[in-house]
Amino acid sequence: QQQVKQSPQSLIVQKGGISIINCAYENTAFDYFPWYQQFPGKGPALLIAIRPDVSEKKEGRFTISFNKSAKQFSLHIMDSQPGDSATYFCAATMYSSASKIIFGSGTRLSIRP
Amino acid sequence: DTAVSQTPKYLVTQMGNDKSIKCEQNLGHDTMYWYKQDSKKFLKIMFSYNNKELIINETVPNRFSPKSPDKAHLNLHINSLELGDSAVYFCATSTSSRTDTQYFGPGTRLTVL
Numbered sequence: 029q030q031q032v033k034q035s036p037q038s039l040i041v042q043k044g045g046i047s048i049i050n051c052a053y054e055n056t057a058f059d060y061f062p063w064y065q066q067f068p069g070k071g072p073a074l075l076i077a078i079r080p081d082v083s084e085k086k087e088g089r090f091t092i093s094f095n096k097s098a099k100q101f102s103l104h105i106m107d108s109q110p111g112d113s114a115t116y117f118c119a120a121t122m123y124s125s126a127s128k129i130i131f132g133s134g135t136r137l138s139i140r141p
Numbered sequence: 142d143t144a145v146s147q148t149p150k151y152l153v154t155q156m157g158n159d160k161s162i163k164c165e166q167n168l169g170h171d172t173m174y175w176y177k178q179d180s181k182k183f184l185k186i187m188f189s190y191n192n193k194e195l196i197i198n199e200t201v202p203n204r205f206s207p208k209s210p211d212k213a214h215l216n217l218h219i220n221s222l223e224l225g226d227s228a229v230y231f232c233a234t235s236t237s238s239r240t241d242t243q244y245f246g247p248g249t250r251l252t253v254l
Contacts, residue, residue: 060240071145071231071245072184115182121239128197129243131184 030055032120034132042140047105049135051118054099058120062129063092063103066115075116076103108139144168145246147232153252154222162217162249164232172196173215174233174243175207184231190215191237219251227253 033052041047051061062077078085078092078101085092091104105112118132145166154160166173174197175187188207189197195207204220215232232246 062242066182069247071233071248073245074242077240117184123239128186128189128239134182134184136182 030130032058032118032130032132034118034135036135037133038136038138040138040140041108043108043110045108045139047103047108047112047137047139049103049116049118049137050100051102051132052098052100053120055120055122056099057122058130059123060121061092061094061101062119062121063090064117064119064131066117066134068114072117105137108137110139110141113137113139145232145234145244147230147246147249149249150247151250151252153254155254156222156224158222159218159220160222160251161219162230162232162251164215164217164246166213166232166234166244166246168234168244170234170236170244171212172235172237173209174235175215175217176231176233176245178229178231178248180228188215188217222251222253224253227251 063075064072065075066072076087076090080096089106094101115134115136117134119129121129148163172191174189178184187201190209193209206218209215229248229250231248233243235241235243
C-alpha cells in the first residue's frame with residue numbers, strides 16, 4: 029500500500045529521442061508526486077512535481093502525465109540529451125505522512141550520442 | 142556556499158566499530174532527514190527531525206542513533222557496524238511543508254569491511 033512501483037529499471041535512448049519512465053501506486057491517500065534526478069556521485073535533486081488534480085505538468089523538456097483513475101504517472105523527457113543521463117526516481121507523499129516521501133526504485137537513464 | 146554539507150564523504154571502517162556522519166545545512170530549514178541508498182540505488186528514509194524533535198523513525202536497527210544538536214545540524218551515529226550497513230547515506234532538508242522540495246547533501250559512502 030505504501031509502495032511506488034517504477035519501471036523500467038534501466039533505459040537507453042538515442043539523443044533526440046523521447047525517454048519515458050512509468051510509475052504506479054496503490055494508496056489513494058497519496059496526493060503529491062515529485063520526481064527526483066540523481067547524477068553519479070551526487071544527491072538527488074527535485075526535477076518536477078505534480079498534484080493529482082491536474083493531468084499534466086510541463087517544465088521545459090520534462091513533462092509529467094498523471095492518470096488518477098489508473099493510479100499511474102509517468103515522466104516524459106523530450107529531445108533527450110546526453111546531459112540527461114542520470115537515475116530518476118518517482119516519489120509520492122500523503123497528508124498524514126508528516127514529511128515522509130516514498131521513493132520508487134529508480135530508473136537509470138542513458139542517452140546515447 | 143554549500144546548502145547541505147556532509148562529512149566525511151567517504152568512510153571505510155571495520156565491522157564492529159562505531160562511527161558518526163555529520164550533516165549541516167545553511168538553508169534555514171526546520172526539517173532534516175537521513176536516507177540510506179543501497180547498492181541497487183534504492184532510497185529509503187531512516188529518520189526525520191523537525192526543530193530538533195524526532196518525527197519519523199522508520200524500522201531501523203537501534204544501532205543507528207540520530208542526534209540534532211540544533212536546527213542546522215543532524216548527525217548519525219552508528220554502533221557496532223555490520224557489513225550490511227555499507228551504503229551511501231544522504232542527509233536532506235526541507236521546510237515543514239511535506240510538499241516542499243527536499244534538498245539533499247552530497248552523500249557519505251560508508252564501506253564496512
